Amino acid sequence: MIILGYIFIGIGAFFYFLGGLGILRMPDVYNRLQAGTKATTLGSFSVILGVGFVNMDYLPKALLIIAFIALTNPVGSSVLARAAYLIGIKPTAKTKVDECKGGDEI
């Protein structure tokens, strides 16, 4: 069980690394948010679950933190992407279609 926990922690650390790399390499805000949010969410799941496996006393609280991150992290990035869209930050030149024109207030 302890070895399984450390494997989970290693996978999570690798996804954290990928999240940072994605934030640095992608060309505009929306693509950066895509890479950052997905990679760090699975990375946190994996690390926190791994910590719960290594030390079983921490497992209930670790599951609570996982549920909390799963609820808040996508909402935060959604709000941020919406704000970036509303203040008119231009997407990259590669962007082809934009069907959401005139999307001002809810």
Next chain:
Amino acid sequence: MNVLNYIYFILVGFGVLFSFLRMLLGPTSADRLAALDTLNVVLTGTIVFLALVFKNGLYLDIALVYGLLSFVETVLIARYLEGKK
């Protein structure tokens, strides 16, 4: 298990370095905020890992409160940017 701690901190350190570079370089304020959001989630996971390194369960509570505050912070700054135009 000492080597594993080193591997974890090296990988996470590179991730934090990259997003910190984006926070310094970012052309717009939304880029900086995206990097900050990523950084916050990475730090929440790292604080949970510190509970294992220092063998102290108190770090889990700290991680929970840190995650809560970072979510509120992201939403608040995003709403502020939205209103500023």
Next chain:
Amino acid sequence: MSFSVFIVTFFTWLLLTSFTDVKEILVGFFASLVVSVVMKRYYGIRFDLKFPLRVIKFIFIYLPVFIWKMILANFDVAFRVLNPSLPLNPGFVKVKTDLKKQSSKLMLANSITLTPGTLTLDVKEDELCIHWIDVKSLDEQIKKRKISGVFEKILKGVFE
């Protein structure tokens, strides 16, 4: 006071503290009583007879699909980030949804954000505005099937 809010608050308290200490449980009991009286207006949680069935559906149907899609999404992201030429074909698309309740729309938006290549920007009446990293087609049916098809069916069973 509303009973369902009380149960949710008290259960969260129990997870956060210990199950064994009597003093902690007493303090938590009174605190969640006060919260459920004061904050009643802001919660939309309501329990009924179908609730256990919904929880079972949520755990055994929604969660496995969600986790599998999330792992796929992460390999997708890893492939795109580690590729030296950055294969991107992004665009903003609109998708219609049939879900009515606010909570199920929130879950749908969260699921879409964490599945491969899509990020929810905005939710209006029955339209979701989505940033898609790899636009395949602009046809309504194909868009819907690619982006929200599975989750919409499952969430309709769970929440409505």
